[in-house]
Amino acid sequence: MEHLAYKRKVTIMIAIMAAMLFAAVNQTIVGTALPRIIAELGGIQYFSWVFTIFMLASSITAILVGKLSDIYGRKPFILVGIGIFSVGSLLAGFSNDIFQLIACRGVQGLGGGLIMSTAFAAVGDLFAPRERGRWQGLMSSVFGLASVFGPTLGGWIVDNANWHWVFWVFLPFGIVAFVLILVLFPNVEKKAGEKVDYAGSLFLTTTITPLLLAFSWAGSKYDWASVQIIGLFVATIASLIVFIVVENKVKSPVLPLHLFRNPIFSLSNIIGFILGAGMFGAAMYIPFFIQGVIGRSATASGFIMMPMTFGMVIASTLGGQFISKTGKYKILALAGLLVMSAGMFSLAFMDLNTTITHVIVSNIFIGVGLGMSFPVFTLTIQNAVEQRFLGVATASAQLFRQIGGTVGVALMGTIMNLRMEHETKEVTSEMGASMMNNPMLAKIVQKLDPQILMNHDGLEKLKDSIPSQLAPAFAKIMDSMRDVLSYGLTGVYFIAAFVVLAGFLLTFFLKEIPLRSSQPADEKQKKEKQQAM
Structure with a gap:
């Protein structure tokens, strides 16, 4: 599709990014709205499935549609994805209980996986590798914008309107994107001799x-x-x-295993896995420190996290421009991973005296590093495989990042809990001896749980129930709990920093193939790819 007029390509990309924004915002908008939704629907013990089912469904469809879109073209799958996601969003707003909401989120996940996988592969269809950097950066910035405005908008909707509008407010985006892609995106004939695996x-x-x-x-x-x-x-x-x-x-495998014999493909996916583990594993816990240790509200936490997202948006956009202008990407990935690792290490040295400025600056480092490096490894994978494997290769990059994020969140959570458990036992033992003379304080010490620091309303009620003469002792207990939570979280950031640093070191071994300025590979490019395999 490189032959299309540039103006038409840009219009198609605007439609694709509108579809991605539609899907991405619907992911991020739910987080802040979910407590209010659960309060009305009930089923708090199942709330994690609202996120888990989306992740499962989107991961599966993303990798499966990769090969199918290589056979049948991207257009039918991105249209079906928008349609399915829109139906899931519409039905989610009509949910009467938690199980209906979970089922609808599963439908959204199926559509979201189709949209994300085909959207990034479509960039490879429309533009030569030299031009893809610019568009990969812009598409990555869509996720950043969704991370900024989604949670804020979700909180505003549930505070000022019915929660159902959380799922309905962006439906017009999906409709507009569907029509634009239907009209502008060219049809592609099915590849002869290809069968579904x-x-x-x-x-x-x-x-x-x-x-x-x-x-x-x-x-x-x-x-x-x-x-x-x-x-x-x-x-x-x-x-x-x-x-x-x-x-x-099989003759036409859904995930051709020979691709893993290409060291660029394999190494890029390994680094993508590491990047996902480090990013999701640590970024998810930054609000815990802001709300639990520093004591700021959830709304303030959202604003404090914003600079990280803006840093990512700006860095991914400028990084894409740099790649398209110079044809170089390895130096950008190395710089990004190093900056991101520095931000993680900075977070690892936080304590009770850490200022908001420290957190914001560290977050900006993480956001800038992420924006510089994140889009690169999809580009390296697309540049290292034949055009006929573009869809499945792009989908594999998404899958490895998703799995890395899931593994990272689980391992970092385990590390945090183990460190907190160990520290809590020591603090409880020390405090128990000095406060056993007062039954009320002794009871509080025995039931110490750092999670209470995230529940500011509950903490205030507990504080009000303490007699004024015991207020200093209670304040000392809470400071100890903040120390416990800080100890657990800084361990997470320390491990995450080394995880990202490992990705930085592996990137040195990534062979940089010059980005082509035209879609078809010439003989020199083919030779370079063969040497890399």
């Missing part, structure tokens, strides 16, 4: 699903050594073995 698709699904569930539940719902978690890992390994056997036999 149903068996591979099935066993890939049965590999991904238990793996993501295991890391989502381990350390929170079930112990790591529990029968449930071990069983899920066993099911993952068994399905993976069968999947590899099937993929080596």
